[in-house]
Amino acid sequence: MDFRSDNVVPAAPAILDAVLNANRDSVTSYAGDPYTERARAGLAAVFEREDLFMLPVVSGTATNALALATYAPTYGAVYCHEEAHIRLEEAGAPGFYTGGAVLVPLAGPNGKFSAAALAEALSHANAGGVHWSKPALVSVTQVTEAGTLYTLDEVRAIAAVARKSGLIVHMDGARFANAVAALGCTPAEASWKLGVDVLSFGATKGGALAAEAVVLFGADAAARDRLRYLHKRAGLLLSKMRFVSAQLEAFLAGGLWLALARHANAMAARLSHGLAARPGVRLAFPTEANEVFAHIPDAGLKALEAGGAKFLRFGAADSTLARFVCSHATREADVDAFLALARRHLG
């Protein structure tokens, strides 16, 4: 009953097998290997873009920071939700990788900001001219930090505002698999067809050991070149990159990534449904992917912990907000055991 995060669990067996199988023969180092080429081809197929450019990366923080730095000047501004991971929980990585760009927070319920909020913020910045950081990108998190989803129309509207002001559109897709599984659309429909230029494609939370990719849609040679140099300069161009690329290849093969995500989402739905039925429990946000946020009285939270459930508490010391994350490795039995515990202790 460990619902702390989707990064505390083991990797999916098929992905671990792929790492094992990559340990043969000698191959060219620094991503010049066939595993990396196949990972790229896999992404190109999944996203239906033969011109897709990607580089494998070992962490979500680095992936986001590289994605932003590929497009933000050192004096740029990146617009994002005020609760965005890039703003709060990446220790300033975007400012580091970009050489000083700032993140401008936008407010909005359920972890989402609107196209109108972006437009208003841009009108202030544009009036400020050179005295204000230059608007450069907007970053949309899909699945959001609140475990919710932007509708395709919401992203499309944000991208339209961005385009009008010359901004690049980034999507933080650490849980992109869960989003696509939940939205029931194609990966292309969830990304570049909406106007997304650069995607942080996550696999680690989805079942890999440590594998993500910066994905550029329709990037010109100069942008690819910038990403390549930024990636190397950060020490992220691993000499034995094959072991990362092999994870991405296996993650994508045969739709494994979506199957794993569907499972995680289903487990969260089950958990959410059962939990919300308890008296005194109030969902903080709609459960739309693999994360459940709920307000539960402190006594209840303590009882759950005492009963062996693991989860995170958010906010201030006396907060009643808890988060329960399901993953590819969550078993139905774990969820049911947790719900039994909830029935015993929550009203």
Added chain:
Amino acid sequence: MDFRSDNVVPAAPAILDAVLNANRDSVTSYAGDPYTERARAGLAAVFEREDLFMLPVVSGTATNALALATYAPTYGAVYCHEEAHIRLEEAGAPGFYTGGAVLVPLAGPNGKFSAAALAEALSHANAGGVHWSKPALVSVTQVTEAGTLYTLDEVRAIAAVARKSGLIVHMDGARFANAVAALGCTPAEASWKLGVDVLSFGATKGGALAAEAVVLFGADAAARDRLRYLHKRAGLLLSKMRFVSAQLEAFLAGGLWLALARHANAMAARLSHGLAARPGVRLAFPTEANEVFAHIPDAGLKALEAGGAKFLRFGAADSTLARFVCSHATREADVDAFLALARRHLG
């Protein structure tokens, strides 16, 4: 009737004379001259701190950025009001000079945040550990961006919270002269006696051509060394620094700086009083120093402009918020002419 800013007006004659008088003989370059030493001594006397360390700087933006970078690590966080000049109107200079530190916005009325708001923000950051930018400084703007003043008690309370969390306290004193003149306390009472560690001391808005100073109170040798290197590396260690230092020296001599500030404040009070008496006019913030912010119907603003008054409009295109700044060079006749205009056109 040019009330656009206190930086559109000429320099005070006594300060210009000092520049002229500095043009004699050869002196050691790069701040090794007697003018710089006398400017330092002048600040030490005014602030009653013989151990005061300072470096002359030619702009407020650079002064603030240097002040912050002396104490913020590259992965640090600086807490400030959401409307702070360092956050909005310095094009990301703090992130640049610090090598990536972020500014964390705090809300609050009249351009001021409270000690409680700081404490709450710190409790979140401290819970986040290494995933959050490391809290490093708090920055208080005095006079605020809203033309208001923190009371001494308010600053003292903020500094106490900061101290408890190991934060350094910075004061953005671009209009420190106006603040001291209005508060009626000594410079020491308005700064280090409250817990301020580093002050951006402004002279440009007060009557100089281009002269500010980063002022460190009780800094150890390592901090002085950091500031010296940061200052040089930014290209701010002018070879003929005498011409900047001479301005600071003259600004301080015989209390000129406070006399000029008292005049500016008095002009703003006169303007504010007259303007607030007009029907349809509403002061946006209390007038506590040399700036008047007022909501005036659009037709009225246009009439004032047509009548020859110059001022800035703030906010969105249809905003009715206007700012009127008085300076050492504002004449009583200008204010009265403006008020006559207001009487004619505002109700």
Added chain:
Amino acid sequence: MDFRSDNVVPAAPAILDAVLNANRDSVTSYAGDPYTERARAGLAAVFEREDLFMLPVVSGTATNALALATYAPTYGAVYCHEEAHIRLEEAGAPGFYTGGAVLVPLAGPNGKFSAAALAEALSHANAGGVHWSKPALVSVTQVTEAGTLYTLDEVRAIAAVARKSGLIVHMDGARFANAVAALGCTPAEASWKLGVDVLSFGATKGGALAAEAVVLFGADAAARDRLRYLHKRAGLLLSKMRFVSAQLEAFLAGGLWLALARHANAMAARLSHGLAARPGVRLAFPTEANEVFAHIPDAGLKALEAGGAKFLRFGAADSTLARFVCSHATREADVDAFLALARRHLG
């Protein structure tokens, strides 16, 4: 016969097994897992320093950059050999991680600089004062870029000069295992007992998939804190760090790392001995670890390539300098096959 680098070969089986075995149960993410603690304990035991602090990292470039950034101010200078990897082949990573510090090249034969060369460079910098980048660290590469070794006395002398000027001593130990194996001393004798403060400890070239460690000897709490934040901010604090730490743990267990390095060194010695006996072949540097540098006429190099040998050519287009690297995975039969080829084609 792939002698291109020690990073083109597969990982050592025992290390891959450790990754497999780490895929059990859920553990705390972000390095709060028992594998990381055991990797730390392993390093502490090997280096005979219970107070050793370390963080796992996935690449040598990132490890070096973090090591330097822990100690270099943004305006600092790092002294190193003019051929140092950090200076030439890490795409400017040290400047990136430090926020602008510069690398000062020191010349010297066989990939080594002397204590005297360092002392002379420091005397210039110290005379330059604030106009010069502030001397902050010296970086010694052991094994050097020329495949040679500093003697313990040579490092000790460099460290003594560094200490006198207040510099921190860094050792780039991407091939530290090969160095210790060749020097026949203890890891402690090859590092902190000589005055090394911070070590880039490499395992990737030695047989891991992607695992290195920044190792601090005797670091105070502030330095540890800096490293922790820099590491996180770069996106190098992997959520599933267990998979990196497990590699380090296995690398150290039972002296595996030294056994693997001794093998690699022995293979290089065998290759070097055989190659140097060919007419027309001249070793460029003494073979002291696992790399052989030789000048071979262009026709000979082409014949070796045509015969199936893989290796790198260095320098300009018409250069005759080739490098042959042996690794844990090099088989004696490969070396002998290569030498047979050499006998056939090189005179």
Added chain:
Amino acid sequence: MDFRSDNVVPAAPAILDAVLNANRDSVTSYAGDPYTERARAGLAAVFEREDLFMLPVVSGTATNALALATYAPTYGAVYCHEEAHIRLEEAGAPGFYTGGAVLVPLAGPNGKFSAAALAEALSHANAGGVHWSKPALVSVTQVTEAGTLYTLDEVRAIAAVARKSGLIVHMDGARFANAVAALGCTPAEASWKLGVDVLSFGATKGGALAAEAVVLFGADAAARDRLRYLHKRAGLLLSKMRFVSAQLEAFLAGGLWLALARHANAMAARLSHGLAARPGVRLAFPTEANEVFAHIPDAGLKALEAGGAKFLRFGAADSTLARFVCSHATREADVDAFLALARRHLG
């Protein structure tokens, strides 16, 4: 007899007058004033380029750093002479402003590197690909750090090599006035007609208080925009820029800048001629502008100092290399008094 530098002397009277005359009326702040527009027009006329873009800056270090940062990516490399001011005496400002770009030193006699040296360095970097910092600019110092001049053909050849590799050509013209005066060509012939893209145009050493300009030749809108933001973000967009721009305007008006430079050059030639005639004295470099470098026995240097002459010694403690700089303010009588002293004490 103060020959320490051309920055220890007072400003030229005409330039100081211009500052005085700029102290009238209120004008738009932040470079939106007529003085700045006239300074730009003055440069455009002098350089015969109506499309010239420029921003005023208060120091040479900041000017160079901005010039480089306008074109260097954060992972870029700038090629320059190993003794270049940007590399040695600007405390790492280029790395700071560019966000991490490195300076690659090129050797060569008399403070000059050759087109061939640049070509060879580039061939190495290009072979290194993404592992090496990306070649971005070459920087030529004219007048050089050795007081010598590149011939027009030498600069043209360097620019041709640069162009072939896609590099931007920067000229550090802190003493550009002295160069043009000595070369006897037009400013255009000494800069953009040779292939120079961006010039650090110096006025401070030539007689201003603190005034330089970054000058872009044929820059597109994106480059202008980059420079504007970088300039603001560094805190170099002074609110009362009129006082800097007025200096530039006066410097250029009626050819004053060249008249002052010709005088400085003539004084240096007189000093050089007289000094070289003394036994035991050996010029270190040819005297081609306003600086004289000479090897003089230590006893002689001490005697000159005792006699009241001021100058700088270069190099190690026991060095015999001294530098004598003449300026717009050097009087013939000073030179003759110095030469009389030399005759008394030097053989």
